[in-house]
Amino acid sequence: MRSLLVGLVLVLLSAPAALAADHGGIAVMQAWTRASPGQAPNGAVYFVIRNAGPSADVLTGAYCEVAQKTELHESMMSGAMMQMKPLAEVPIPAGQAVEFKPGGRHVMLMGLKAPLKEGDHFPLTLDFKSAGAQTVEVAVVGVAGEGPAAMPMH
Amino acid sequence: MTWLQRLIARVAAPLRAQPALLPLTALALAALLAVVVLYGGGTSPATTQMAAAQIGGPFRLTGPDGRIVTERSFPGKWMLVFFGYTFCPDVCPTTMIEIAQALEALGPRAAEIEPLFITVDPERDTPKVLKDYTAHFDARIIGLSGSAEAIAAVEKAYRVYAAKRPGTNGAPYLFDHSAIIYLMNPSGVLAAHFSPSGSGAALAAGIRDVLDGKSGDLG
Numbered sequence: 001m002r003s004l005l006v007g008l009v010l011v012l013l014s015a016p017a018a019l020a021a022d023h024g025g026i027a028v029m030q031a032w033t034r035a036s037p038g039q040a041p042n043g044a045v046y047f048v049i050r051n052a053g054p055s056a057d058v059l060t061g062a063y064c065e066v067a068q069k070t071e072l073h074e075s076m077m078s079g080a081m082m083q084m085k086p087l088a089e090v091p092i093p094a095g096q097a098v099e100f101k102p103g104g105r106h107v108m109l110m111g112l113k114a115p116l117k118e119g120d121h122f123p124l125t126l127d128f129k130s131a132g133a134q135t136v137e138v139a140v141v142g143v144a145g146e147g148p149a150a151m152p153m154h
Numbered sequence: 155m156t157w158l159q160r161l162i163a164r165v166a167a168p169l170r171a172q173p174a175l176l177p178l179t180a181l182a183l184a185a186l187l188a189v190v191v192l193y194g195g196g197t198s199p200a201t202t203q204m205a206a207a208q209i210g211g212p213f214r215l216t217g218p219d220g221r222i223v224t225e226r227s228f229p230g231k232w233m234l235v236f237f238g239y240t241f242c243p244d245v246c247p248t249t250m251i252e253i254a255q256a257l258e259a260l261g262p263r264a265a266e267i268e269p270l271f272i273t274v275d276p277e278r279d280t281p282k283v284l285k286d287y288t289a290h291f292d293a294r295i296i297g298l299s300g301s302a303e304a305i306a307a308v309e310k311a312y313r314v315y316a317a318k319r320p321g322t323n324g325a326p327y328l329f330d331h332s333a334i335i336y337l338m339n340p341s342g343v344l345a346a347h348f349s350p351s352g353s354g355a356a357l358a359a360g361i362r363d364v365l366d367g368k369s370g371d372l373g
Contacts, residue, residue: 034247035290037240037247037250037286037287037290037291038240038283038286038287038289038290039240039283039286039287040240040241040243040247040287041240041241041326042241042242042243042326043243044243044244044247069323069324069325071325073244075244075245077245077333077349077350080332080333080334080349081315081330081331081332081333082245082330082331082332082333083330084242084244084245084328084330086322102244102245102248102352103244103245103248103350103352106243106244108243108244109243110321110325110326111325111326143247143251143290143291144251144254144255144291146251
């Protein structure tokens with residue numbers, strides 16, 4: 001029932017999102033995350049945002065129903081120190097692609113309502129200043145997955 | 155070497171304003187280069203003898219199933235030590251994958267290694283939570299927790315910095331922490347350290363070189 005509802009919401013959301021993508025030139029691709037290692041309560045979503053339009057846009061936030069809270073984050077190594085800081089916004093320059101990947105920018109899923117399981121999918125909504133809300137499907141790969149097309153380790 | 159680039163940038167900035175400083179700066183840079191070369195700052199993954207003497211030492215932590223684990227628990231083995239916590243969504247899992255891949259790539263030689271994942275968050279990372287967590291990457295990785303005092307002591311011994319950072323708007327707290335993979339020889343002395351690179355194959359190659367005595371400067 002829940003997945004049916006999610007699917008319905010997705011269909012409703014994806015139609016205007018696709019229109020916005022045409023007009024704004026923003027496309028979110030290859031959204032993926034790793035399955036939860038055990039009961040680990042947080043996760044990170046990675047993707048590529050391509051801006052094919054003539055003007056710059058700004059990613060201002062993210063929403064995802066699988067977690068209590070969703071934030072834009074960036075992991076940074078400064079020397080031997082690993083720091084993770086929230087990002088208020090991420091500029092998406094015209095004609096460029098911005099990558100969210102392990103060890104760098106990611107959408108942090110804080111307080112997962114249930115562990116993420118390999119093979120599952122869930123919607124993630126990204127808010128852009130010009131292009132508006134864009135909803136994409138996030139593919140859950142294996143715990144040790146390294147990308148959207150990566151094969152499971154086992 | 156990003157710190158070096160930053161240093162050079164900082165030195166170079168006032169230079170543009172005052173070209174008269176050029177000879178002095180060149181001298182300073184030469185001195186700096188000498189220090190870097192002498193102390194092996196440019197070589198990776200080997201570390202200096204000075205640092206080796208300072209990093210590592212006794213610890214008393216709690217392993218999976220509640221058993222006490224110390225630096226003497228693995229006689230004859232090399233300890234591969236990494237600090238992190240299970241609430242860490244990005245860098246820690248990525249590093250765990252790298253370590254798991256390295257163990258895989260080392261094949262039978264992985265038997266010479268005891269990989270340890272020490273939590274910086276003992277409040278939430280109980281032995282059971284850690285066992286469940288590490289098993290998802292490689293069952294050979296042993297998760298270690300302990301009392302706040304025991305964890306503080308091992309952090310101090312390994313010169314690990316871990317600072318709790320409160321979450322905003324009711325979000326759970328996170329940590330800023332050192333992300334270095336330490337390789338300790340069977341005598342418990344630091345043989346090499348590695349920064350997470352995302353490549354399990356590169357980590358395995360670095361470990362193999364140290365095991366074979368080709369790298370590491372503690373000979």
